[in-house]
Amino acid sequence: VLSPEPLPPGSAIGILGGGQLGRMLALAAARLGFRCHVLAPDRESPAFDVAAARSVAEYSDPAALAVFAAAVDVVTYEFENVPLEAAEWLAARVPVRPGPRALAVSQDRLTEKTFLRGLGLQSARFAPVDDLASLDAALAALGSPAILKTRRFGYDGKGQAPIAAAADAGQALTALAGAPAVLEERVAFAQEISIISARSVAGAIVHYDVAANEHRAGILFRSRVPAALAPAMEAEARRAAEAILGALDYVGVIGIEFFVAGGRGEGTLLVNEFAPRVHNSGHWTEDACSVSQFENHVRAIAGWPLGRPVRHFDVEMTNLIGAEIDDWERLAGEPGARLHVYGKREVRPGRKMGHVNRLRPRS
Amino acid sequence: VLSPEPLPPGSAIGILGGGQLGRMLALAAARLGFRCHVLAPDRESPAFDVAAARSVAEYSDPAALAVFAAAVDVVTYEFENVPLEAAEWLAARVPVRPGPRALAVSQDRLTEKTFLRGLGLQSARFAPVDDLASLDAALAALGSPAILKTRRFGYDGKGQAPIAAAADAGQALTALAGAPAVLEERVAFAQEISIISARSVAGAIVHYDVAANEHRAGILFRSRVPAALAPAMEAEARRAAEAILGALDYVGVIGIEFFVAGGRGEGTLLVNEFAPRVHNSGHWTEDACSVSQFENHVRAIAGWPLGRPVRHFDVEMTNLIGAEIDDWERLAGEPGARLHVYGKREVRPGRKMGHVNRLRPRS
Numbered sequence: 001v002l003s004p005e006p007l008p009p010g011s012a013i014g015i016l017g018g019g020q021l022g023r024m025l026a027l028a029a030a031r032l033g034f035r036c037h038v039l040a041p042d043r044e045s046p047a048f049d050v051a052a053a054r055s056v057a058e059y060s061d062p063a064a065l066a067v068f069a070a071a072v073d074v075v076t077y078e079f080e081n082v083p084l085e086a087a088e089w090l091a092a093r094v095p096v097r098p099g100p101r102a103l104a105v106s107q108d109r110l111t112e113k114t115f116l117r118g119l120g121l122q123s124a125r126f127a128p129v130d131d132l133a134s135l136d137a138a139l140a141a142l143g144s145p146a147i148l149k150t151r152r153f154g155y156d157g158k159g160q161a162p163i164a165a166a167a168d169a170g171q172a173l174t175a176l177a178g179a180p181a182v183l184e185e186r187v188a189f190a191q192e193i194s195i196i197s198a199r200s201v202a203g204a205i206v207h208y209d210v211a212a213n214e215h216r217a218g219i220l221f222r223s224r225v226p227a228a229l230a231p232a233m234e235a236e237a238r239r240a241a242e243a244i245l246g247a248l249d250y251v252g253v254i255g256i257e258f259f260v261a262g263g264r265g266e267g268t269l270l271v272n273e274f275a276p277r278v279h280n281s282g283h284w285t286e287d288a289c290s291v292s293q294f295e296n297h298v299r300a301i302a303g304w305p306l307g308r309p310v311r312h313f314d315v316e317m318t319n320l321i322g323a324e325i326d327d328w329e330r331l332a333g334e335p336g337a338r339l340h341v342y343g344k345r346e347v348r349p350g351r352k353m354g355h356v357n358r359l360r361p362r363s
Numbered sequence: 364v365l366s367p368e369p370l371p372p373g374s375a376i377g378i379l380g381g382g383q384l385g386r387m388l389a390l391a392a393a394r395l396g397f398r399c400h401v402l403a404p405d406r407e408s409p410a411f412d413v414a415a416a417r418s419v420a421e422y423s424d425p426a427a428l429a430v431f432a433a434a435v436d437v438v439t440y441e442f443e444n445v446p447l448e449a450a451e452w453l454a455a456r457v458p459v460r461p462g463p464r465a466l467a468v469s470q471d472r473l474t475e476k477t478f479l480r481g482l483g484l485q486s487a488r489f490a491p492v493d494d495l496a497s498l499d500a501a502l503a504a505l506g507s508p509a510i511l512k513t514r515r516f517g518y519d520g521k522g523q524a525p526i527a528a529a530a531d532a533g534q535a536l537t538a539l540a541g542a543p544a545v546l547e548e549r550v551a552f553a554q555e556i557s558i559i560s561a562r563s564v565a566g567a568i569v570h571y572d573v574a575a576n577e578h579r580a581g582i583l584f585r586s587r588v589p590a591a592l593a594p595a596m597e598a599e600a601r602r603a604a605e606a607i608l609g610a611l612d613y614v615g616v617i618g619i620e621f622f623v624a625g626g627r628g629e630g631t632l633l634v635n636e637f638a639p640r641v642h643n644s645g646h647w648t649e650d651a652c653s654v655s656q657f658e659n660h661v662r663a664i665a666g667w668p669l670g671r672p673v674r675h676f677d678v679e680m681t682n683l684i685g686a687e688i689d690d691w692e693r694l695a696g697e698p699g700a701r702l703h704v705y706g707k708r709e710v711r712p713g714r715k716m717g718h719v720n721r722l723r724p725r726s
Contacts, residue, residue: 006692027390049415052412304696338653341394
């Protein structure tokens with residue numbers, strides 16, 4: 001298979017989405033000499049502040065997409081809820097990496113879970129839910145407690161309703177406003193972990209070390225590396241990543257979340273979900289590795305060779321949510337702490353405002 | 364002494380100059396949540412591509428300076444030939460860091476050398492030259508070989524004429540077009556070294572490890588750290604930096620170049636010149652240190668505490684000059700090499716297009 005020529009420095013990278021992930025992608029791209037063009041609907045998108053060109057537009061705006069497609073050499077995205085039609089329209093004109101299929105699969109929990117099962121990967125048991133009758137049937141099959149999740153547009157714990165007992169079914173459906181959903185069994189897990197992997201245009205794959213994640217109120221609170229995971233299970237996470245990347249003919253960085261069910265170190269690895277983009281649980285790579293997830297994503301979509309991720313430190317990444325960013329002055333003076341601030345104009349509860357990577361010598 | 368409050372993330376940093384140093388400053392500032400406003404005369408300035416706001420204007424344009432001053436919370440500069448009047452006009456309206464005095468001293472070789480001598484620092488012997496008579500007198504005093512340098516606007520070997528013997532005097536004057544100049548004795552040196560140091564608003568100083576530099580055709584070719592310098596001489600370089608920083612009540616990063624005259628390790632440390640800005644011989648700090656020169660400059664001018672520079676690797680920084688940038692694809696795939704490309708649209712001989720940091724475990 002002949003790979004296309006890599007994009008030379010000076011080429012234009014189009015980024016759909018203007019949040020902190022787009023911003024950090026743009027910073028990594030600039031270091032390699034690329035120019036970034038960010039398209040996002042919010043005039044105050046933090047990625048605009050570091051982009052060579054900006055389009056303030058809805059993702060489905062045909063005129064804006066036409067300008068964008070004509071201006072860039074490759075398109076990527078920083079979040080998985082870019083309208084599929086927009087990605088497909090762009091892909092007919094300019095390389096879109098990862099491809100629209102990764103978007104299509106990850107945008108719908110039911111499609112995603114079915115895809116993962118098709119690869120032979122284990123996950124929590126699930127059943128589709130469209131109404132009270134199918135929810136009752138799903139609860140009868142999976143038992144309770146369980147969790148009802150919308151098929152689309154869920155993130156940071158949004159679009160989820162816990163079901164403690166069968167009697168809560170109606171309430172949960174109401175909480176999700178009757179949106180098409182999936183019922184998942186509630187897994188008793190010892191650990192939540194994630195792996196960040198990247199695949200190049202030529203099909204080469206690299207993996208970062210697995211991170212152990214802790215969520216609070218549905219939002220990632222902290223990632224720790226190393227994850228204190230049995231080597232065999234870390235290898236299993238890598239194999240799962242390779243199966244997903246290969247099946248999607250994926251180009252770029254992917255973040256895959258798992259539950260370790262049962263006992264720590266001897267449990268079962270269940271895939272929870274994947275994000276077809278750089279991932280919050282990979283922010284530690286920027287300060288602790290030879291090459292960050294952001295640079296490897298840029299390398300992948302530009303057709304460059306991937307950088308081999310060597311981890312130089314043990315590291316703990318903590319998100320700064322909402323008013324926690326007010327602590328910036330103390331964090332800026334903390335030895336060994338690397339502060340990252342996203343430049344968002346407005347502090348809102350639950351909003352990711354920055355993060356801090358705390359480094360220690362490797363254990 | 365009460366220090367002013369540090370600038371919070373979201374504040375606007377004004378950068379005079381749009382080259383690679385401004386670009387790398389803007390990237391470091393963005394990581395801490397600052398917005399950058401770059402003012403530079405060239406529409407294709409590489410720093411514009413990563414700046415939130417841009418002014419395409421001459422540095423002496425009063426209307427542009429007024430807009431700039433009103434838009435930013437602090438001003439810094441990426442090169443020392445910003446017109447002093449512009450810096451002083453700005454300093455009356457908004458903090459300019461480092462202050463205009465550092466600019467004034469470093470813009471004129473004679474002022475700079477006199478200033479350094481006044482601090483008790485050793486340098487090559489020198490004498491002012493305004494015409495053939497004063498050049499003949501200087502040559503009689505210092506002997507030959509010697510080197511004639513313009514007092515102002517010299518960089519990367521420009522504005523210099525070597526004098527092998529007294530008979531070359533007229534030719535050298537002609538080469539510099541009769542500009543006010545300084546004659547320097549030609550020092551037989553074992554090493555060229557430099558130190559990158561930073562001073563905070565509160566007067567705290569940090570130093571990076573000394574780099575050993577190699578020039579080709581007057582342009583920095585390579586910097587190596589560690590420099591294989593005697594510890595006592597490294598300490599002497601730090602003391603020289605502290606004297607300069609203190610005397611100028613300096614805020615920000617400074618780059619100071621030295622000759623080690625005589626024997627390696629037991630020679631004499633002579634100050635060559637200083638640059639009141641981040642410095643090419645400090646580009647290794649970005650990949651080899653806990654905190655880069657760019658971030659520490661941003662921290663200093665924003666009134667933040669400085670990051671303590673811990674060097675994690677031995678490192679060799681090599682500039683990519685002119686067509687050397689065409690080697691980007693090989694460099695992008697070289698293990699252990701960190702490639703930096705400045706995004707300049709046009710390749711020109713002698714133009715700095717990027718650099719590469721090659722890391723090795725600490726010796």
